Amino acid sequence: xxxxxxxxxxxxxxxxxKGITTEFERGKTNLIIxxxxxxxxxxxxxxxxxxxxxxxxxYYEDKAIQDMDDEQQRKLRxxxxxxxxxxxxxxxxxxxxxxxxxxxxxxxxxxxxxLARVNEVLKRVNLEHVNKKxxxxxxxGMQKRVSIAxxxxxxxxxxxxDEPNSGLDPKTATLIDTLIQxxxxxxxxxxxxxxxxxxxVMEIGEKVVLLKHGKLVWQGTNQxxxxxxxxxVTNFVYSSDLFKKIREVQxxxx
Amino acid sequence: xxxxxxxxxxxxxxKKVFGSFTKTSVLKHLxxxxxxxxxxxxxxxxxxxxxxxxxVVAIQTALNMDNPLIPKSLIGFATRQSxxxxxxxxxxxxxxxxxxxxFITSSIGSMRVTEQIDALEVMGINSLNYLVFPKIVAxxxxxxxxxxxxxxxxxxxxxxxxxxxxSSSTAxxxxxxxxxxxxxxxxxxFKTFVFAFILATVPSWQGFYMKGGxxxxxxASTNSFVWTSVLIIAANYIITQLLLS
Numbered sequence: 001x002x003x004x005x006x007x008x009x010x011x012x013x014x015x016x017x018k019g020i021t022t023e024f025e026r027g028k029t030n031l032i033i034x035x036x037x038x039x040x041x042x043x044x045x046x047x048x049x050x051x052x053x054x055x056x057x058x059y060y061e062d063k064a065i066q067d068m069d070d071e072q073q074r075k076l077r078x079x080x081x082x083x084x085x086x087x088x089x090x091x092x093x094x095x096x097x098x099x100x101x102x103x104x105x106x107x108x109x110x111x112x113x114x115l116a117r118v119n120e121v122l123k124r125v126n127l128e129h130v131n132k133k134x135x136x137x138x139x140x141g142m143q144k145r146v147s148i149a150x151x152x153x154x155x156x157x158x159x160x161x162d163e164p165n166s167g168l169d170p171k172t173a174t175l176i177d178t179l180i181q182x183x184x185x186x187x188x189x190x191x192x193x194x195x196x197x198x199x200x201v202m203e204i205g206e207k208v209v210l211l212k213h214g215k216l217v218w219q220g221t222n223q224x225x226x227x228x229x230x231x232x233v234t235n236f237v238y239s240s241d242l243f244k245k246i247r248e249v250q251x252x253x254x
Numbered sequence: 255x256x257x258x259x260x261x262x263x264x265x266x267x268x269k270k271v272f273g274s275f276t277k278t279s280v281l282k283h284l285x286x287x288x289x290x291x292x293x294x295x296x297x298x299x300x301x302x303x304x305x306x307x308x309x310v311v312a313i314q315t316a317l318n319m320d321n322p323l324i325p326k327s328l329i330g331f332a333t334r335q336s337x338x339x340x341x342x343x344x345x346x347x348x349x350x351x352x353x354x355x356x357f358i359t360s361s362i363g364s365m366r367v368t369e370q371i372d373a374l375e376v377m378g379i380n381s382l383n384y385l386v387f388p389k390i391v392a393x394x395x396x397x398x399x400x401x402x403x404x405x406x407x408x409x410x411x412x413x414x415x416x417x418x419x420x421s422s423s424t425a426x427x428x429x430x431x432x433x434x435x436x437x438x439x440x441x442x443x444f445k446t447f448v449f450a451f452i453l454a455t456v457p458s459w460q461g462f463y464m465k466g467g468x469x470x471x472x473x474a475s476t477n478s479f480v481w482t483s484v485l486i487i488a489a490n491y492i493i494t495q496l497l498l499s
Contacts, residue, residue, distance in 0.1 A: 048376050050372065050375060050376065070274070073378070074274075074378040075378075076378075077376060077377055077378030078377070078378055080376060080377075080378075082373065082376040082377075084369045084372065084373060085369070086368055086369055088368060088369040088370050088372065088373040089370075090365075090370055090373075091364070091365075091368075091370070101377075102377060104277070104279075104280055105276075105277055105280060105377065105379060106377075160376075
């Protein structure tokens with residue numbers, strides 16, 4: 001579980017996060033949603049320790065990241081898997097080396113064991129026979145799946161995903177969403193996904209947190225999001241024509 | 255004010271490069287890769303330039319010797335002095351600032367743009383140690399490149415001098431051996447090490463702290479060449495003043 005208490009963050013003299021308090025449960029897919037510029041990515045970077053909040057605390061289980069020394073933070077980061085918006089695969093390494101990277105860095109396994117684990121996770125993300133290819137030689141969707149494989153190869157406790165669907169076609173986006181949710185349940189990890197994709201909210205949003213201008217304005221499940229009368233939620237959710245029509249049908253049907 | 259900030263940021267980067275080391279087995283692999291990319295990969299261009307510039311130095315010296323009383327051995331002497339003292343360490347380093355410096359900046363800059371550096375940081379890896387330290391170690395082999403440049407520069411001078419009909423082989427070799435001061439080799443290699451450190455760290459700083467996208471990677475590479483060259487020239491002056499005057 002990750003607990004966030006009154007987190008404030010300034011960038012370039014401007015207050016980006018204005019006192020966020022929430023909890024992200026283990027074994028659930030937690031979504032952070034909001035419009036561009038609402039502070040989602042800054043919040044994510046605070047959660048993973050790339051940004052230090054000016055005020056407030058972020059607890060991993062019962063230990064605040066701000067109270068950890070460098071060694072404890074380093075250990076914590078070994079338990080974190082991260083899926084970046086663009087995949088962030090290492091260009092100079094092939095797929096196998098990319099996925100093996102966390103194992104080489106943090107474990108003392110021999111190459112045979114590492115290779116077996118790499119093949120296992122690549123199979124889990126439905127990618128086989130691409131071990132020797134380089135990131136530039138595979139599609140965007142495949143790169144995202146490799147990135148997921150790299151994120152989970154060292155059996156992390158926490159999985160962070162920054163806009164995992166950006167730049168993907170709807171079918172591949174659904175596939176990635178489903179994969180993230182399945183992995184979350186299978187490995188019983190705390191997953192946090194930053195997105196502005198309403199399809200993701202509908203499909204995998206077991207807990208949804210809505211940010212607006214750096215403030216948390218609503219939180220609940222993907223079922224609750226369509227029932228709430230919160231103005232910020234309705235403005236965000238029904239900003240597209242498709243969802244407006246769904247809303248009209250829902251209201252007609254009572 | 256910005257320059258002061260940049261200087262401060264450069265020295266802070268150096269402190270981080272030597273802190274929290276990457277796993278030895280991984281580091282060893284990275285160092286060999288950097289030696290291949292930065293040192294072995296530069297040998298061709300260095301050999302080509304050294305041979306022909308050495309030849310040009312010999313021809314220029316010969317063509318400017320109007321006085322028949324000046325011995326022909328001066329061609330060998332001038333070639334040796336020019337190549338060992340300035341051409342090999344300094345001129346080659348400026349070329350390396352273009353070749354190796356741009357490569358380092360663009361490769362690290364691309365990693366920054368595509369969040370690969372963030373990925374390293376999230377994993378708890380000291381990205382500066384992982385990326386920059388192997389380059390510094392690899393470029394400590396840079397003096398070997400300069401030895402080759404010195405040898406080929408002088409060989410080029412000998413070929414141009416002898417086969418161009420400007421000097422006999424005996425006179426050229428006699429000039430090479432004339433008034434040789436071993437301390438000058440120490441001076442040349444001392445500054446080579448300083449230039450190697452500049453070549454590894456300044457382009458790395460430019461790439462690591464760049465902001466923006468692909469266009470900015472290009473700009474950072476250009477800045478990297480300019481600043482690396484400026485620092486090499488400035489360091490050359492200071493070292494020459496301190497060690498030779």
